[in-house]
Amino acid sequence: xxxxxxxxxxxxxxxxxxxxxxxxxxxxxxxxxxxxxxxxxxxxxxxxxxxxxxxxxxxxxxxxxxxxxxxxxxxxxxxxxxxxxxxxxxxxxxxxxxxxxxxxxxxxxxxxxxxxxxxxxxxxxxxxxxxxxxxxxxxxxxxxxxxxxxxxxxxxxxxxxxxxxxxxxxxxxxxxxxxxxxxxxxxxxxxxxxxxxxxxxxxxxxxxxxxxxxxxxxxxxxxxxxxxxxxxxxxxxxxxxxxxxxxxxxxxxxxxxxxxxxxxxxxxxxxxxxxxxxxxxxxxxxxxxxxxxxxxxxxxxxxxxxxxxxxxxxxxxxxxxxxxxxxxxxxxxxxxxxxxxxxxxxxxxxxxxxxxxxxxxxxxxxxxxxxxxxxxxxxxxxxxxxxxxxxxxxxxxxxxxxxxxxxxxxxxxxxxxxxxxxxxxxxxxxxxxxxxxxxxxxxxxxxxxxxxxxxxxxxxxxxxxxxxxxxxxxxxxxxx
RNA sequence: CGGGGUGUGGUCAAGUGGUAAGGUACAUGAUUUGGAUUCAUGGGACGGGGGUUCGAUUCCCUCCACCCCGACCA
Numbered sequence: 001x002x003x004x005x006x007x008x009x010x011x012x013x014x015x016x017x018x019x020x021x022x023x024x025x026x027x028x029x030x031x032x033x034x035x036x037x038x039x040x041x042x043x044x045x046x047x048x049x050x051x052x053x054x055x056x057x058x059x060x061x062x063x064x065x066x067x068x069x070x071x072x073x074x075x076x077x078x079x080x081x082x083x084x085x086x087x088x089x090x091x092x093x094x095x096x097x098x099x100x101x102x103x104x105x106x107x108x109x110x111x112x113x114x115x116x117x118x119x120x121x122x123x124x125x126x127x128x129x130x131x132x133x134x135x136x137x138x139x140x141x142x143x144x145x146x147x148x149x150x151x152x153x154x155x156x157x158x159x160x161x162x163x164x165x166x167x168x169x170x171x172x173x174x175x176x177x178x179x180x181x182x183x184x185x186x187x188x189x190x191x192x193x194x195x196x197x198x199x200x201x202x203x204x205x206x207x208x209x210x211x212x213x214x215x216x217x218x219x220x221x222x223x224x225x226x227x228x229x230x231x232x233x234x235x236x237x238x239x240x241x242x243x244x245x246x247x248x249x250x251x252x253x254x255x256x257x258x259x260x261x262x263x264x265x266x267x268x269x270x271x272x273x274x275x276x277x278x279x280x281x282x283x284x285x286x287x288x289x290x291x292x293x294x295x296x297x298x299x300x301x302x303x304x305x306x307x308x309x310x311x312x313x314x315x316x317x318x319x320x321x322x323x324x325x326x327x328x329x330x331x332x333x334x335x336x337x338x339x340x341x342x343x344x345x346x347x348x349x350x351x352x353x354x355x356x357x358x359x360x361x362x363x364x365x366x367x368x369x370x371x372x373x374x375x376x377x378x379x380x381x382x383x384x385x386x387x388x389x390x391x392x393x394x395x396x397x398x399x400x401x402x403x404x405x406x407x408x409x410x411x412x413x414x415x416x417x418x419x420x421x422x423x424x425x426x427x428x429x430x431x432x433x434x435x436x437x438x439x440x441x442x443x444x445x446x447x448x449x450x451x452x453x454x455x456x457x458x459x460x461x462x463x464x465x466x467x468x469x470x471x472x473x474x475x476x477x478x479x480x
Numbered sequence: 481c482g483g484g485g486u487g488u489g490g491u492c493a494a495g496u497g498g499u500a501a502g503g504u505a506c507a508u509g510a511u512u513u514g515g516a517u518u519c520a521u522g523g524g525a526c527g528g529g530g531g532u533u534c535g536a537u538u539c540c541c542u543c544c545a546c547c548c549c550g551a552c553c554a
Contacts, residue, residue, distance in 0.1 A: 022491085029546095032545070089481090089552080090552090090553075111554095144554090145552060146482095146552095147550095157554080227554085296513075329513090332512075333515075334515035335515085336515095336516090338515075479553095479554090480554080
């Protein structure tokens with residue numbers, strides 16, 4: 001009997017991940033430009049479900065979807081000083097129109113604040129225009145590093161969902177931050193992805209923000225992937241872009257802003273967290289195909305088997321499930337098992353001559369490979385249950401795994417040893433001083449993720465660096 | 481951006497200063513079908529540009545792309 005193995009995934013994660021993208025036909029990264037990849041039909045369908053989930057979550061909280069241009073004027077991109085300072089070295093520039101050099105060059109947006117906010121200035125007139133909550137899903141471009149990795153570190157982020165909100169005061173902006181965090185929690189929970197939420201240290205916050213809160217996903221190789229961020233921008237950008245509103249009293253005030261983003265890294269996390277050595281494993285919600293029915297042909301009863309298969313398929317479809325019967329006659333059933341396992345189809349139904357006799361079907365779960373026989377008449381009620389249970393089990397498994405990879409230590413040596421072997425996320429007492437944070441990063445050669453937001457723990461003891469009284473735990477991990 | 485490595489059909493991979501094995505995938509036809517059935521037949525490759533040479537896939541330079549380490553970064 002087949003069981004789920006994670007040997008290759010855990011020991012050679014990079015190689016495994018690339019293999020998955022190609023084998024499961026998610027993304028072809030052989031495009032001739034560094035850091036760019038092509039979403040394949042199957043991968044694009046997964047992407048569509050994921051982006052639709054994001055749309056639903058944002059729409060439900062009163063956000064409106066928009067689409068801004070990719071080109072940004074140089075003047076605008078330079079308006080907020082700290083912002084441009086951080087992005088300067090990562091910009092792609094458009095310098096020519098046809099064969100003529102442009103007098104004013106354009107940048108490809110590395111994120112869309114500087115594309116959107118000049119328009120916000122025009123749109124926002126008075127308190128009635130607030131709050132304004134917009135989002136878009138599109139591409140941003142960053143020319144930043146030699147070490148690109150498909151989906152995980154790219155030069156064209158092709159699935160960048162970014163939301164931008166404007167508010168009348170800081171309190172409302174803070175409330176929005178909480179709503180954003182909840183949206184992202186809902187998102188990752190629906191995907192069955194485990195995560196930590198940390199408040200980034202000041203030296204690592206989004207350029208131009210008051211503070212940043214990040215969702216980090218621990219990958220099987222022990223490195224964290226920053227997969228979602230929520231920023232409180234304060235009035236930094238509204239002052240730079242002159243976004244003002246008229247109050248009830250007739251005064252003109254700068255708006256308070258937030259922004260929060262999530263990218264295709266969410267899909268990378270989805271693949272990495274649930275996948276095994278046989279392929280990817282999709283949460284039923286996002287699977288382009290949720291049930292694959294594989295007939296086991298037989299000389300005499302072959303036609304009858306196919307009839308039962310299509311009957312079951314029709315029944316599943318009437319439940320709103322995405323289902324398909326694999327009728328290809330040039331492949332053996334075994335070959336089909338492998339084919340659909342690679343692509344992560346959550347449920348497999350096998351129907352052969354034996355099952356026909358007993359009026360039953362064999363149900364196999366992709367995550368556990370658990371095989372069970374059910375009466376054909378019961379499928380209609382049992383399959384939705386199995387799918388729900390599978391979703392819950394996958395999420396629980398992800399969280400359970402994460403818990404085993406978070407370590408609380410009180411000294412640098414222990415932290416260093418754990419991080420050296422990429423054990424996971426380390427939590428260590430910290431006084432909150434930047435100098436100690438940098439010392440920590442240098443000592444363990446890893447990145448400070450920040451202080452816990454999800455489970456603020458009471459902390460007694462001393463800063464592992466300076467021995468002063470610790471004010472909080474700080475998380476540190478080797479990051480992507 | 482610094483250091484190192486690698487580019488041979490879709491993919492994996494031998495080999496050569498005189499145009500190139502094999503596996504797998506693909507196509508066609510048979511045969512099989514409860515975990516990748518077997519056989520036959522077929523098409524398809526030396527990353528781009530420049531140089532050395534009678535001749536370059538092979539040697540040199542360069543560009544592009546990929547991989548590893550570091551820096552930077554979501």
